[in-house]
Amino acid sequence: MDGHLRDRFDEAVAGDPGLAPGALARAAMAEGGRIRRRRTGLTAAGAAVLVVAAGGLAVANLPRDAGPPPVTIAAAMLPAPASSCSVEPVEEGATDLAVFLGTAATERQRAAVEAAVHGDTRIGAVVFESRQSAHQRFVSLWADNPELVAAIDASQFPDSFRLRLVAAEQDAAVRARLAAMPGVEQIIGHRCPVDAPVGGLW
Amino acid sequence: MTDTSTAAPAAWSRARRRAKEARDEEFTAFVEAAGTRLRRSAYLMCRDWHLAQDLTQHTLAKMYAAWDRVRTKASVEAYSRRVLMNVVFDQQSRRSGSEIVLADLPDRAGGEPAGAPELRVTLVDALARLDVRDRAVLVLRHAEDHSVETVASILGLSVSAVKMRNARALERLRTLLGDEFRQLCG
Structure with a gap:
């Protein structure tokens, strides 16, 4: 049975237009080199965390002299998923969550979320990322882009809690609970292996 | 952060270049061995050869970016499938509306x-x-x-x-x- 099935799969790829492996390798190395340089910058900045553009943040195009590729503030503040995690956020079945508070969240709201995540047995690990440290990492990461750094200060970054769930099946329930709490602005989930940074973001 | 690369001695720079050459050679050998199969699996996942090529390139780029760590894995081939499938799942969730195209196919x-x-x-x-x-x-x-x-x-x-x-x-x-x-x- 498997033999026949295997033949069917082979037939299905018979239309392969082909591609020189050397060209594929070169293209991958060029793209991979860019990822690598970016990540090295992140590591040098202290496992920098880029922070999501919270609610009301204006998306402004930087002056053109910033050079290609054009960078928007929102894009620069977007969280970079850790390399071993899913590239794009997932809506369900996440192993790791990043819970961003609104920039207007009060200390009382922050403390309530903190108590909730520490007291929840479905959450295996918690790391708090303050807006100050998020901003510092942003400044280090974009040190070569002074217009971008000047355009944004720490108050525009949100605090966030980075969580690792005990089981991905509990993602929806945990998200629903935290999303309902006052002060929580956005929750981003990723699928990550156990050796990824907690929360799935750099 | 101080930029050490400008002050690096020439010997260090040469050693670094040699290491990169060796890495590129090893990576290219892997792509030559596994690239076609990877691309065909990507095609079976997405039904589009151009997209399959993009997904494969993206998969390989992620592996190249972490090659020093990836190369030590017990099975680089199996690892490449894991990265590919993650890339496919991400692409799929991003374009989750695209499957509607097939909605009028009859179940036979x-x-x-x-x-x-x-x-x-x-x-x-x-x-x-x-x-x-x-x-x-x-x-x-x-x-x-x-x-x-x-x-x-x-x-x-x-x-x-x-x-x-x-x-x-x-x-x-x-x-x-x-x-x-x-x-x-x-």
């Missing part, structure tokens, strides 16, 4: 005669109608001939979950593809 019940050849549902079309993780199980298990255990570890699923998905997906293929496939699958 057992006794129905096959339609005209151009109306026949191909294997790749049928695969596209499956849950993306079920599709991944079929591609890894049957197109690539990996063991159930390997498929489970690639996809981060339990062995029983892989078996369950495999059985469910094969049953769905039988429904979609009709008698011809039924005979093949027994």
Whole structure:
């Protein structure tokens, strides 16, 4: 049975237009080199965390002299998923969550979320990322882009809690609970292996 | 941060260049060995050769970016499938509306005669109608001939979950593809 099935799969790829492996390798190395340089910058900045553009943040195009590729503030503040995690956020079945508070969240709201995540047995690990440290990492990461750094200060970054769930099946329930709490602005989930940074973001 | 690269002695720079050359050579050898199979699996997952090439390139780029760590893994091939499937799942969730294109394909019940050849549902079309993780199980298990255990570890699923998905997906293929496939699958 498997033999026949295997033949069917082979037939299905018979239309392969082909591609020189050397060209594929070169293209991958060029793209991979860019990822690598970016990540090295992140590591040098202290496992920098880029922070999501919270609610009301204006998306402004930087002056053109910033050079290609054009960078928007929102894009620069977007969280970079850790390399071993899913590239794009997932809506369900996440192993790791990043819970961003609104920039207007009060200390009382922050403390309530903190108590909730520490007291929840479905959450295996918690790391708090303050807006100050998020901003510092942003400044280090974009040190070569002074217009971008000047355009944004720490108050525009949100605090966030980075969580690792005990089981991905509990993602929806945990998200629903935290999303309902006052002060929580956005929750981003990723699928990550156990050796990824907690929360799935750099 | 001080930029040490400008002050680096020439010897250090040469050693670094040699290390990069060795890395590139090893990586290129891996792509030559695995690239075609990877691209074909990407095609079976997405039904589009151009997209398959992009997904494969992106997969390989991620591996190259971490090559010093990746190369030490017990099975770089299996690891490459895990990265590919993650890239595919991400692409899928980003374009989750795209499957609607196939919504008007009829489910062919057992006794129905096959339609005209151009109306026949191909294997790749049928695969596209499956849950993306079920599709991944079929591609890894049957197109690539990996063991159930390997498929489970690639996809981060339990062995029983892989078996369950495999059985469910094969049953769905039988429904979609009709008698011809039924005979093949027994």
